[in-house]
Amino acid sequence: MLTSSFVLGVAEGGHKFLNTGDIIFQLLMFIILLALLKKFAWGPLMGIMKQREEHVANEIEAAEKSRAEASNLLEEQRALLKEARVEAQGLIENAKKQGDLQREEIITTARAEANRLKESAKVEIEQQKELAVAALREQVASLSVLIASKVIEKELTVADQEKLINDYIQEAGEKR
Template sequence: MKILWENILITMIAFGILYWLLNKYAFGKLFAVMEQRRELVLGQLNEAKQTREQANVYVEEQKDALKQARQEALGIIEQSKQSSSKQARDLLEQAKADALRLKNEAVRDIESERNKAVETLRTEIGSYSVSIASKLIEREIESNPAEQEKLVNKYLGEVGSKS
């Protein structure tokens, strides 16, 4: 095999001309398109990074909002418990007060009825006492007229001394 220097020289010259033509007309546009593509990719990467950061910030905000909502819910639950406990205490106190009032009314009613019964008994006992005394005095007076006169004089003496 023989090396043909002329062919190598012509190939090199052709390659040089081709390189010069490509450099003048094609490489500039090709590199510009590649640069635009690189900038577009970098822009999209930066945009994706910003979107991811915004998403992380949004997730943190949502976590904080959820945490705050849970705290508010717990506060509402605690307040409801306290309110229901207070209502239960109030109802219990009201029931105790009503029971005490009813007991006091019952005691007053019982005392009033007892007083009425005692007064009725006194009246009846007084009537029976007067009736018995009348019957005893009648017997005494009927059996002893002299004694009757003594009693009348004594009674008149007592009535006269009181006036």
């Protein structure tokens, strides 16, 4: 059989025995390998894992903060929107009230102006009527004088004719 530092040997009685030198060497190599792995692989790997864990924890914390902030902003926006709706409703109601007041004021002003114009027109009509009656009286008087003078042919004086005509016009006015 072959003898090797890694192979189990066989004793004279056919029993297998362990080579302790090989075991110690393998154990020593395994420990050195573990130490090297711990120093060059496990340490940096654990550092990377720790950094990754911290990064994920920070991201979760930031996401929670963002969510809480977004929730607060949403509540603020809802409150502002509700306040804006209430304010808009108040403005609309105030505008309606102002419109009603202005409408009533315009109607009152228009009625007052119409009444004033009507009264003014009545006064003017009355004045025009008086002027027309006066003008008509003068024309009637002139025509009466002219007719009477033609009829009478100068038997009355001008003063007597005017007095007679004025008396006649007054009589006619009183009978009306």
